[in-house]
Amino acid sequence: MTRTVLSESKPDVYAAITTKIIAAIEAGAGTCTMPWHGSIVPPAFPVNAATQKPYRGGNILALWVEAYVRRHISGYWASYRQWRTLGAQVRKGERGALIVFYKPLDRAGDEDEADGGNQRPRFIARASYVFNSEQVDGWQPPEPVVKSQVQINAEVAAFVKAIGADIRHGAPMARYRHDLDCIEMPNPEDFIGTSTSSPLES
Secondary structure, eight states: OOOEEEEOOSSOHHHHHHHHHHHHHHHTTTOOOOGGGSSSOOOOOOEETTTOOBOOTHHHHHHHHHHHHHTOOOOEEEEHHHHHHTTOEEOTTOOOEEEEEEEEOOOTTOOOGGGTTOOOOEEEEEEEEEEEGGGEESOOOOOOOOOOHHHHHHHHHHHHHHHTOOEEEOOSSOEEETTTTEEEEOOGGGOOOOSSOOTTTO
């Protein structure tokens, strides 16, 4: 499905976010230390605290930059209004992080002749400010969902199948073969358990 996005010129949201990203890159220029090797814990993947949905696109990088600069470890973000609906209060003096969200436009009666009269969704980019959970009072993050080992293994198997990796069993060791562009693995029955793990976990 094709989507048409109309961007607002005032304020130039993309330019503002890009400027922050460039500033973060320039501030780290000349160093080869990845964030997770630095002196602080790396920020978590940004998720909206109200909807529990992960942020997407450029908002991920924008919020990572904000979290890294402000030393936020939590990955939960939400707008001022969303925090209020969750019973939390943004602390006085806290500044929000700029993101972009896309608002659908009502196209009732508007047909695209080039598309044979089929209506395609159109969106307009809007600026919004969100606050990290470390900037609010009166909110606790949800308890993490603990998955069983069987679920994790099934998800890993589905992921490996989805990416289409060439995995060949029967090798004497686990390795990536650059010359064949494949992953070699021992046969599943060759894995043994230990005092702390089962054969499946191994």
